[in-house]
Amino acid sequence: MTRRPRLITLASDIGSAYAAQMKAVLAHRLRPGHVIDLSHDLRPHAVGEAAFLLRAMAIGFPAGTVHVAVVDPGVGGRRAPIAIECADGSSLVGPDNGVLIPLAEALGRPRAYRIDPMKLRFPARVGRTFDGRDLFAPAAARLAEGTPARDLGPRIRPHHYEIPAPHRTRVGARGEVLHVDHFGNLVTNVPTGWIPRGRGRIAVRLGRSGFRPFPVAPSYEGLGRGRAGVLGSSFGLLEVAVGEGSAERRFRVGVGRAVEMRWRTPGRTGDGK
Amino acid sequence: MTRRPRLITLASDIGSAYAAQMKAVLAHRLRPGHVIDLSHDLRPHAVGEAAFLLRAMAIGFPAGTVHVAVVDPGVGGRRAPIAIECADGSSLVGPDNGVLIPLAEALGRPRAYRIDPMKLRFPARVGRTFDGRDLFAPAAARLAEGTPARDLGPRIRPHHYEIPAPHRTRVGARGEVLHVDHFGNLVTNVPTGWIPRGRGRIAVRLGRSGFRPFPVAPSYEGLGRGRAGVLGSSFGLLEVAVGEGSAERRFRVGVGRAVEMRWRTPGRTGDGK
Amino acid sequence: MTRRPRLITLASDIGSAYAAQMKAVLAHRLRPGHVIDLSHDLRPHAVGEAAFLLRAMAIGFPAGTVHVAVVDPGVGGRRAPIAIECADGSSLVGPDNGVLIPLAEALGRPRAYRIDPMKLRFPARVGRTFDGRDLFAPAAARLAEGTPARDLGPRIRPHHYEIPAPHRTRVGARGEVLHVDHFGNLVTNVPTGWIPRGRGRIAVRLGRSGFRPFPVAPSYEGLGRGRAGVLGSSFGLLEVAVGEGSAERRFRVGVGRAVEMRWRTPGRTGDGK
Numbered sequence: 001m002t003r004r005p006r007l008i009t010l011a012s013d014i015g016s017a018y019a020a021q022m023k024a025v026l027a028h029r030l031r032p033g034h035v036i037d038l039s040h041d042l043r044p045h046a047v048g049e050a051a052f053l054l055r056a057m058a059i060g061f062p063a064g065t066v067h068v069a070v071v072d073p074g075v076g077g078r079r080a081p082i083a084i085e086c087a088d089g090s091s092l093v094g095p096d097n098g099v100l101i102p103l104a105e106a107l108g109r110p111r112a113y114r115i116d117p118m119k120l121r122f123p124a125r126v127g128r129t130f131d132g133r134d135l136f137a138p139a140a141a142r143l144a145e146g147t148p149a150r151d152l153g154p155r156i157r158p159h160h161y162e163i164p165a166p167h168r169t170r171v172g173a174r175g176e177v178l179h180v181d182h183f184g185n186l187v188t189n190v191p192t193g194w195i196p197r198g199r200g201r202i203a204v205r206l207g208r209s210g211f212r213p214f215p216v217a218p219s220y221e222g223l224g225r226g227r228a229g230v231l232g233s234s235f236g237l238l239e240v241a242v243g244e245g246s247a248e249r250r251f252r253v254g255v256g257r258a259v260e261m262r263w264r265t266p267g268r269t270g271d272g273k
Numbered sequence: 274m275t276r277r278p279r280l281i282t283l284a285s286d287i288g289s290a291y292a293a294q295m296k297a298v299l300a301h302r303l304r305p306g307h308v309i310d311l312s313h314d315l316r317p318h319a320v321g322e323a324a325f326l327l328r329a330m331a332i333g334f335p336a337g338t339v340h341v342a343v344v345d346p347g348v349g350g351r352r353a354p355i356a357i358e359c360a361d362g363s364s365l366v367g368p369d370n371g372v373l374i375p376l377a378e379a380l381g382r383p384r385a386y387r388i389d390p391m392k393l394r395f396p397a398r399v400g401r402t403f404d405g406r407d408l409f410a411p412a413a414a415r416l417a418e419g420t421p422a423r424d425l426g427p428r429i430r431p432h433h434y435e436i437p438a439p440h441r442t443r444v445g446a447r448g449e450v451l452h453v454d455h456f457g458n459l460v461t462n463v464p465t466g467w468i469p470r471g472r473g474r475i476a477v478r479l480g481r482s483g484f485r486p487f488p489v490a491p492s493y494e495g496l497g498r499g500r501a502g503v504l505g506s507s508f509g510l511l512e513v514a515v516g517e518g519s520a521e522r523r524f525r526v527g528v529g530r531a532v533e534m535r536w537r538t539p540g541r542t543g544d545g546k
Numbered sequence: 547m548t549r550r551p552r553l554i555t556l557a558s559d560i561g562s563a564y565a566a567q568m569k570a571v572l573a574h575r576l577r578p579g580h581v582i583d584l585s586h587d588l589r590p591h592a593v594g595e596a597a598f599l600l601r602a603m604a605i606g607f608p609a610g611t612v613h614v615a616v617v618d619p620g621v622g623g624r625r626a627p628i629a630i631e632c633a634d635g636s637s638l639v640g641p642d643n644g645v646l647i648p649l650a651e652a653l654g655r656p657r658a659y660r661i662d663p664m665k666l667r668f669p670a671r672v673g674r675t676f677d678g679r680d681l682f683a684p685a686a687a688r689l690a691e692g693t694p695a696r697d698l699g700p701r702i703r704p705h706h707y708e709i710p711a712p713h714r715t716r717v718g719a720r721g722e723v724l725h726v727d728h729f730g731n732l733v734t735n736v737p738t739g740w741i742p743r744g745r746g747r748i749a750v751r752l753g754r755s756g757f758r759p760f761p762v763a764p765s766y767e768g769l770g771r772g773r774a775g776v777l778g779s780s781f782g783l784l785e786v787a788v789g790e791g792s793a794e795r796r797f798r799v800g801v802g803r804a805v806e807m808r809w810r811t812p813g814r815t816g817d818g819k
Contacts, residue, residue, distance in 0.1 A: 033306020
């Protein structure tokens with residue numbers, strides 16, 4: 001308990017006012033400045049998108065950080081509250097609905113524990129609708145103070161969740177939209193590296209639309225204002241974007257929609273590698 | 274002045290860009306990490322809802338914290354800028370429009386002082402439209418440094434404000450919507466404990482609609498996706514919710530609208546207690 | 547490197563989830579609490595409005611602060627990443643698209659340097675779409691640690707940007723809307739001090755509408771709920787506001803639209819000075 005408290009990050013879909021109640025709990029136990037907001041505006045109830053984003057947001061933090069995720073449509077139901085310890089000493093706290101899993105696997109060697117409320121030594125719960133305040137924040141505070149996750153409850157095997165995988169096709173790739181970002185860019189699960197080098201134009205089908213020819217742009221500026229195209233996003237994945245505009249509004253496509261890309265002419269072979 | 278600076282929390286309806294100007298003021302006087310954002314997205318000009326939320330957000334912070342609230346449609350007008358000291362050593366700073374009162378009363382033994390700008394030793398005011406930056410932040414900084422509120426101006430009696438009270442009826446309760454949360458849940462002022470234990474279904478009237486039968490769900494998951502019902506919210510109050518959806522959009526009801534609940538059949542007696 | 551780390555402020559249009567990735571980078575190098583969010587909800591791609599707001603938000607911070615701005619529609623294109631050192635020891639980091647310039651000039655004696663990625667000793671870049679994470683955050687961390695900006699790359703002359711200037715006319719002023727704030731107030735570039743003292747009513751033309759008579763109100767309260775008028779904003783500039791409402795929605799006017807104000811009767815002279 002005498003060691004330096006670790007950082008705690010908070011990611012949620014609950015909005016700032018509910019998040020404030022988690023910060024109140026943490027303010028009793030952490031030194032000022034040790035709680036970092038990642039986002040409280042994640043898409044409500046969108047567990048899969050949050051799992052993808054949590055990994056992207058949290059992966060770069062120092063080893064030993066405690067990451068709390070509250071995207072939890074099953075709060076108060078059968079899903080367990082869990083804490084996960086990873087290879088680098090980082091800990092993850094949240095619901096056992098998959099939201100923590102991609103980050104846990106990226107951090108390596110996850111060991112999960114079911115949080116037992118009796119072990120938190122904290123005021124009793126007010127309801128069954130806000131575990132972020134009533135369970136996750138107290139649990140995170142204890143982990144940040146140095147308590148090992150195994151002291152919070154029994155070891156369990158968490159529910160699995162996998163970010164949807166893209167597939168190579170004979171002429172390109174088939175995937176889906178993982179995330180619609182703040183600008184309305186449609187971030188797919190197709191790795192940027194899959195497009196053969198130097199390809200300046202590909203055909204893209206969003207959902208059930210027909211294939212459209214899109215330029216492959218090196219940057220938003222290269223795309224040009226108001227023009228749609230494909231770029232390598234900062235996630236290392238291809239995104240559909242509109243220069244200084246919103247691809248989400250232009251194409252009315254959201255998370256989970258199928259995306260098909262063609263960079264080879266059907267019937268042609270041996271193009272690229 | 275040598276004692277450890279206290280935490281300052283900021284709650285407002287002014288948005289992040291104006292709040293940033295308050296943080297600039299505070300950065301001169303507080304050590305890094307001592308300023309905590311509660312929310313800057315409170316509903317604009319909604320003093321009553323903010324008073325309710327401020328109490329919920331701030332009540333859990335450590336004794337001695339300085340809470341600043343800027344929901345202030347009367348800025349620059351006749352309402353006074355005030356600082357309130359409470360029993361536990363916490364201080365509240367904001368306009369004398371009622372927004373601080375429910376929190377002050379919950380913290381106990383409030384003593385209020387009118388902030389005299391001449392006592393702040395801070396750059397003169399630029400206008401009459403942003404007391405958050407020009408008065409409240411400087412006042413909060415002084416309180417955080419240990420200055421007693423009585424040094425900021427004369428003692429006054431603040432305007433009263435009471436969160437609207439619910440009423441028991443012969444067959445249930447009558448209240449109103451206090452808060453529409455980030456998810457669109459309609460948080461009422463009717464205590465969760467008022468529903469007789471085990472009641473699985475009640476009748477609810479929102480505004481001037483007819484009574485609708487709603488399940489009483491133990492959790493959002495118990496409600497089921499897209500279904501409307503009543504739950505015990507994390508505020509200890511009943512809320513009308515739609516599973517993974519927005520009750521606000523479904524019922525087009527906002528803050529202040531009347532809510533009537535029936536859990537006993539009219540004409541029947543002796544049911545529950 | 548042994549001196550106390552300086553504060554870093556972050557202002558952007560990228561939303562909280564992307565900003566979180568910048569905080570991850572900074573968490574490795576700064577002590578807890580030293581990173582302050584100004585706003586991550588600036589209007590997307592609105593460089594001019596951001597330049598105005600950045601100056602307003604950042605100007606009040608202590609000397610020596612490092613201000614990072616990411617409003618960067620040209621990311622990955624020809625515009626350079628730059629760092630600017632100012633007279634008071636403050637540093638600015640962002641794209642060379644003008645967003646930093648008004649703040650730099652207000653802080654005084656700006657010297658700009660093109661950031662050379664090779665000098666950052668940081669993981670290679672993932673793409674060309676997020677310099678905030680890949681270049682600006684690492685550069686800001688080094689500046690905060692005490693590295694002089696000249697060590698980050700060669701001296702350059704940054705692109706100029708000037709906040710549009712208002713003009714006096716024979717009967718009043720002509721300017722434009724610089725900023726639409728969180729409440730929908732239309733902040734113009736016409737200084738509050740230009741209106742002759744005591745003028746209770748002026749004529750205002752927004753865009754191509756006709757002139758409308760507007761009261762000059764001392765405060766929002768003085769305006770009255772739902773009524774439009776002109777006030778001295780907290781920026782020291784005149785704004786068009788609607789009491790407890792949104793002038794943006796009322797008048798459907800946005801950033802860059804022309805504003806003309808008349809406080810003298812055409813043909814009359816010698817009124818005020």
